Amino acid sequence: MTGDSRPAVPEPVVPESAVPEPAAPGAAAPEPAVPEPAVLPGRSMAVCAVIGAAVMAAVDEIVFHQVLGWHHFFDRSTPAVGLLSDGLLHTAELLGLVLGFVLYADLRRRHALAPAHARAGLLLGLGGFQLFDGIVDHKLLRLHQIRYGVDLLIYDLVWNGAALVLLAVGAVLAVRARRRARS
Amino acid sequence: MPPAPGMLLAVLALLAALAYLTATTRLRRRGDTWPGWRDACFAAGCAVLACASLGPLPGGPFTAHMAQHLALAMIAPVLVVLARPLTLLLRVLPARPRRALLTVAHSAFATVLVFPPLAALLDLGGLWLLYRTPLFAATHQPLVHAAVHVHVVASGLLFTFAVCQLDPMRRRWGLAWRATALLGAGAAHAVLAKSLYATPPPGTGFTTTDLHHGAQLMYYGGDVVELAIAVVLAVQWYVSTGRVRSHEQRRAGKVTATAVAGGPR
Numbered sequence: 169m170t171g172d173s174r175p176a177v178p179e180p181v182v183p184e185s186a187v188p189e190p191a192a193p194g195a196a197a198p199e200p201a202v203p204e205p206a207v208l209p210g211r212s213m214a215v216c217a218v219i220g221a222a223v224m225a226a227v228d229e230i231v232f233h234q235v236l237g238w239h240h241f242f243d244r245s246t247p248a249v250g251l252l253s254d255g256l257l258h259t260a261e262l263l264g265l266v267l268g269f270v271l272y273a274d275l276r277r278r279h280a281l282a283p284a285h286a287r288a289g290l291l292l293g294l295g296g297f298q299l300f301d302g303i304v305d306h307k308l309l310r311l312h313q314i315r316y317g318v319d320l321l322i323y324d325l326v327w328n329g330a331a332l333v334l335l336a337v338g339a340v341l342a343v344r345a346r347r348r349a350r351s
Numbered sequence: 352m353p354p355a356p357g358m359l360l361a362v363l364a365l366l367a368a369l370a371y372l373t374a375t376t377r378l379r380r381r382g383d384t385w386p387g388w389r390d391a392c393f394a395a396g397c398a399v400l401a402c403a404s405l406g407p408l409p410g411g412p413f414t415a416h417m418a419q420h421l422a423l424a425m426i427a428p429v430l431v432v433l434a435r436p437l438t439l440l441l442r443v444l445p446a447r448p449r450r451a452l453l454t455v456a457h458s459a460f461a462t463v464l465v466f467p468p469l470a471a472l473l474d475l476g477g478l479w480l481l482y483r484t485p486l487f488a489a490t491h492q493p494l495v496h497a498a499v500h501v502h503v504v505a506s507g508l509l510f511t512f513a514v515c516q517l518d519p520m521r522r523r524w525g526l527a528w529r530a531t532a533l534l535g536a537g538a539a540h541a542v543l544a545k546s547l548y549a550t551p552p553p554g555t556g557f558t559t560t561d562l563h564h565g566a567q568l569m570y571y572g573g574d575v576v577e578l579a580i581a582v583v584l585a586v587q588w589y590v591s592t593g594r595v596r597s598h599e600q601r602r603a604g605k606v607t608a609t610a611v612a613g614g615p616r
Contacts, residue, residue, distance in 0.1 A: 241567060242548040251542055259537030262574055263530065263581050270585035274592065 209282040209349055212275060213289035213342065219268035220293020225261035228301060238315045250309040257305075284345035288338050295334030302328040360500065361401040364427075368397035371436065374443045383442065389434040396430030400504070403427070410568075411561030413551075417568045423500070424474075424507035425576040432511040433583070437518035457521040467524055467532035470513035474506040475539040482547060488554030510536065515583050526588055533584070537577045544570035 232239045246254075275281040302324065305311045314323040371393045375385050403422035408415040440452060455461060463469065481487050481499060490496045512518065514529045514536075548566035551557055557565070 241563070241570075242545050251545055252538070255541035255545065256534070256538040258541050258574075259534055259577065262537065262578055263534055266578065266581040266585045270589050273589060277593065278596075 206280070207282045208275065208278075208280040209285040209345070211271075211280065212282040213285040213292070215268055215271040215275060216286040216289035217293035217296065218264050219272065220290040220295075221297035222261050222264035222268055222293075224294045224297040225257070225301075226265065228298075229258075229261075232314070239312045240316065246311055247309070250305075250311040253309060254305070254311050282345070282349070284341065284348060288341035288345050291334050291338030291341060293338075295331045295336075295338055298331035298334060299328060302331055357404040357500075360404040360504070364397040364400035364404070368394050371397075371434065371439065374439055378439070378443055385439070392430045393434035393436065396427045396434065399427040399430065404500070410564060411558060413555075413557040413561045413565035414568060417565040417572075420503065421568065421572040421576075424503045425511075425573065427504070428507040428511040429515075429576060429579050429583075431508065432515050432517060435517050441519070456519075462520065462522045464509065465513040465516075465520055465522075467513045467529045468535070470506075470510045471532040471536040471539075474510040475536050475543075477502050477506050479539070479543060482543060482552045485554045487552035511580065514580055516587075517583075526584060530581075530584060533577065533580055537573065540573045540577075541570055544573065 228239075233241065272281075272286075306313055306324070306327075313320055314327055372390060375390050378385050399422050403419050408418040408422075410418060437452075437456065441449060444452060481503075486495070486499070490499050510532075513524075514533050516523060516529060544566050547569065548563055551562050
């Protein structure tokens, strides 16, 4: 399938096999033939934010459900919509983990990764998910609480406070990355 | 569990493995390449099918049932689908049966059946019916039990086949359709597992520990298999975008090369 749109031009001089490879020894610059899209800061940040959110969800699952056993597997007071959102979120977390890493690998392959933006995105994702979990899951849907049988206030403050710290660090890194990219 | 359907399934699985290995041997002797890991996958899938349908699995009755469900409907199908059985059949069959198989595979019915959301609905819908109606309590009847067994294995295979889309079918669905079907099925599976933790299937009386272990096994076991399918989709995307990319680069390289060589433009 050679969907070549150019008019029929005789070009037997350069057979396909003789096309200079990017890293050919005679080539002056090892530039790839196509002008690669330059670094993609926005995409780097978004991809790493997906990874961050999924990682935080996984940490939540592993540390609080499995290791500490603070979160119950099932809370009888959970409404159906909460159960549904939890199932959806849980599956999205798994798929997000895979999606994030494959998109990250794609960025690396295209030499389009902006490391500073990626770091900022990662922290924003981590904090964003933590805050979402603390506010929406714990408080609005009442899906589960951080811990049971104790006064929740201090736990909630620490949980959401930690989320805000992560978000703040992420925001600072994002601003710095953008400033450095401009200058 | 009555031994008859289990035994039958185990024998069928072993025969399938034998047929697969014979076919790949013939293929290789002919000079075709066929990666060895596909043989391993198919053999492992058949072994899982046979073991799960024969052996009494450990744990309480509900946990053992759930382990069987996981093995038959999720783990074995992924292994079997990864081995691309349809592709193999199309390569080794003689012309006439091959044409017949293609007619079936390209029929309107098959095309509709492998529409990923429909496959997900058939698979998960059957599961919800099984656990949320008196159907599960009725599986002590051999005939019902056998029918449920067959449905679970077949729908698991169908779902995995439709979402992974490794074998050639007439209609190919994009990644968005397949990923969405996976997401929906995963969520429905997780919700069902969690709800089983609290409420047993109607008409059954399992101990609470047994019920809890079974539900948790379903939840986390489902995760592992979902993750595996997601990795299959991710690798497909990565490889195909890479192919497009290197193709574009080669083409652009050709253009530059002609330009550099003082080509006609």
